[in-house]
Amino acid sequence: MTNRLLTLHLRSRGAFTFLVGVGVIALLAWAAGTWLASRPYFDGPAARVPVVALAPLLAALLLGPTLAGADEDLEHSTPLPWRAWRAGHLLVAAVVTAVALILAGLRAPDTYGAHALVRNALGCIGLVAGGAVLLGARLAWLPAFVYVCAVYAAAPRQTSVVVAAWAWPVQPSTITPSWLTAATIFAVGAAGYVHGGSRASAGRRARSTGGP
Amino acid sequence: MTTVSVDGLRVSYGKRVVFDDLDLELGVGVHGLLGPNGAGKTTLMRVLATALHPDRGDIRLLGHHIGDPSALRQARRQLGYLPQAFGFYPRFTVREFVEYFAWLKEMPPARIPLAVDRAIERVGLLERADDRMKHLSGGMLRRAGIAQAIVNDPRLLLLDEPTAGLDPEQRVxxxxxxxELGLDAVVLVSTHLVEDVVAACTRVNLVDGGRLVFTGLPDELMAAGGDGDSGDSPIERGYTAVLRGARTVPR
Structure with missing residues (x-):
C-alpha cells in the first residue's frame, strides 16, 4: 500500500467531507451538551439525552456514503484485497467518530456523556454498515435513522434488561445490556459489510462478489 | 489458443434463470457479443469480470481457475473491464481516475504514471486529462472508462457497450x-451496433434467451442471412436469421 493509493481511495469515498462533518457534529454536540447541562430548569448532565442520541446518529449517517465507491462492479473486478480495506475503512471511521464524540462529552462522562456517546456511535455505525449491506451505501442511513428516531420518540427511561436492550440509544451508559446490544449491532453490521461490501446499485443486484 | 473457458455456466436472479449450462471458449482476438435486450450479455460480462458469482459453472480466465482466491487475484491483475453503465468519481480528474484503477489493479508503482498517460492518449483524452470527470460529456466519460480498462495492458478486456455515446469519428x-488491442489479448465487446462487429471483430458470439445461439466469423453470420430476412445490411439480415432460427428450436 502506498500513500498515493490511500489518498485516492479516501478521495473516492469522500472521506474528507466525512471528517469535516464529524468535527462539526462533535463541536455542536459539545456546545449543545454544555448548554443543556447548565440550564437551571433541566436535570444537569442528564439533560444531554438528545445530544447522546442524535450526535452519534448524525456522524454515522455521514459515514454511509463513504462505504462504497462510485462503481462497485468496477472496483470489485480489481485484485485489491477489498475485505481488508473495508475492515480498515470501517474501523478507522469508528475510531475517528468515537474520539471526536469522546472529546465532546468529557464533562461528566458517565452521565449521558462520553461513555454513552461511544456506545451509541458503535451501535449507529453498526446499523449504517448493515444498512449498506442490505440497501446499498446511498440508503445505508435509513435503518439507523428510523430506529434511533423511533426509540427517541418512544422515550423509554426504564432500566429493565429488555428495555435497556432495545432502547440502547437513550439508556444511561452504566446499563450493561445497552452496551451489549450496541456492540452486537456493531459486530454484526461490520462483519456483514467487511464480508460482502455495500449492496450493488439497482440493476446489478444478484450476488456481487464483494471482492476478495 | 483458448484463454477464456466457461463450462456449464448457470446464473439466475432469484427465480429468473439467465444462463443455464452455457459453454463458451474465447481465444486471442476481438470477439463481438451480440444479442437482443435481456439476452444476458451484461450478465455474462459481469461473470467474466468476476464481479458476479455464478450459481455454478467452471470458469477459467487466462489459465486461472477463478474459484481459487489466489488464482482469482492473478486473473484480476490482467483484466480490464468497462461496465455498461459505469459510475464515475465526480471529484477525480480523468488522470486521477485512470491512476486510481492502475493502483487497484496492483500495477508496479514505477510503471503507473507512464501507463496512465498512454491509456488516456490512446482514447484521445490527453487534452482533457486534468479536467474533473463531472465536467465531461457522456462520450468523454465513456472514453475515460475505456482508458481505465486498458491502463494495465490487460490480457482479457471486457467492454460492455463501449461505443454508446461516441460520435462516428470516435467510433472509427x-x-x-x-x-490493435486484439492482436495479443482476448477482447470481448458487447454491443448492439452490428457494424462495429463487422469492422473490428475477428469472431462473433450471439446470445439469445440465455443460450449461445451462434459462434463464428462475421462473414459466417452475414452468410446466414438471406434476402427475405429483415435488416438493412448483410450482417443485420444474418443476425435476424440466426435469432429466428434459434427461436424455432425447442429449448
Whole structure:
C-alpha cells in the first residue's frame, strides 16, 4: 500500500467531507451538551439525552456514503484485497467518530456523556454498515435513522434488561445490556459489510462478489 | 489458443434463470457479443469480470481457475473491464481516475504514471486529462472508462457497450484501437451496433434467451442471412436469421 493509493481511495469515498462533518457534529454536540447541562430548569448532565442520541446518529449517517465507491462492479473486478480495506475503512471511521464524540462529552462522562456517546456511535455505525449491506451505501442511513428516531420518540427511561436492550440509544451508559446490544449491532453490521461490501446499485443486484 | 473457458455456466436472479449450462471458449482476438435486450450479455460480462458469482459453472480466465482466491487475484491483475453503465468519481480528474484503477489493479508503482498517460492518449483524452470527470460529456466519460480498462495492458478486456455515446469519428478511432488491442489479448465487446462487429471483430458470439445461439466469423453470420430476412445490411439480415432460427428450436 502506498500513500498515493490511500489518498485516492479516501478521495473516492469522500472521506474528507466525512471528517469535516464529524468535527462539526462533535463541536455542536459539545456546545449543545454544555448548554443543556447548565440550564437551571433541566436535570444537569442528564439533560444531554438528545445530544447522546442524535450526535452519534448524525456522524454515522455521514459515514454511509463513504462505504462504497462510485462503481462497485468496477472496483470489485480489481485484485485489491477489498475485505481488508473495508475492515480498515470501517474501523478507522469508528475510531475517528468515537474520539471526536469522546472529546465532546468529557464533562461528566458517565452521565449521558462520553461513555454513552461511544456506545451509541458503535451501535449507529453498526446499523449504517448493515444498512449498506442490505440497501446499498446511498440508503445505508435509513435503518439507523428510523430506529434511533423511533426509540427517541418512544422515550423509554426504564432500566429493565429488555428495555435497556432495545432502547440502547437513550439508556444511561452504566446499563450493561445497552452496551451489549450496541456492540452486537456493531459486530454484526461490520462483519456483514467487511464480508460482502455495500449492496450493488439497482440493476446489478444478484450476488456481487464483494471482492476478495 | 483458448484463454477464456466457461463450462456449464448457470446464473439466475432469484427465480429468473439467465444462463443455464452455457459453454463458451474465447481465444486471442476481438470477439463481438451480440444479442437482443435481456439476452444476458451484461450478465455474462459481469461473470467474466468476476464481479458476479455464478450459481455454478467452471470458469477459467487466462489459465486461472477463478474459484481459487489466489488464482482469482492473478486473473484480476490482467483484466480490464468497462461496465455498461459505469459510475464515475465526480471529484477525480480523468488522470486521477485512470491512476486510481492502475493502483487497484496492483500495477508496479514505477510503471503507473507512464501507463496512465498512454491509456488516456490512446482514447484521445490527453487534452482533457486534468479536467474533473463531472465536467465531461457522456462520450468523454465513456472514453475515460475505456482508458481505465486498458491502463494495465490487460490480457482479457471486457467492454460492455463501449461505443454508446461516441460520435462516428470516435467510433472509427475506437475500432482501430480494438483491432490493435486484439492482436495479443482476448477482447470481448458487447454491443448492439452490428457494424462495429463487422469492422473490428475477428469472431462473433450471439446470445439469445440465455443460450449461445451462434459462434463464428462475421462473414459466417452475414452468410446466414438471406434476402427475405429483415435488416438493412448483410450482417443485420444474418443476425435476424440466426435469432429466428434459434427461436424455432425447442429449448
Amino acid at each position: 478511432q475506437f475500432r482501430a484501437l480494438l483491432r
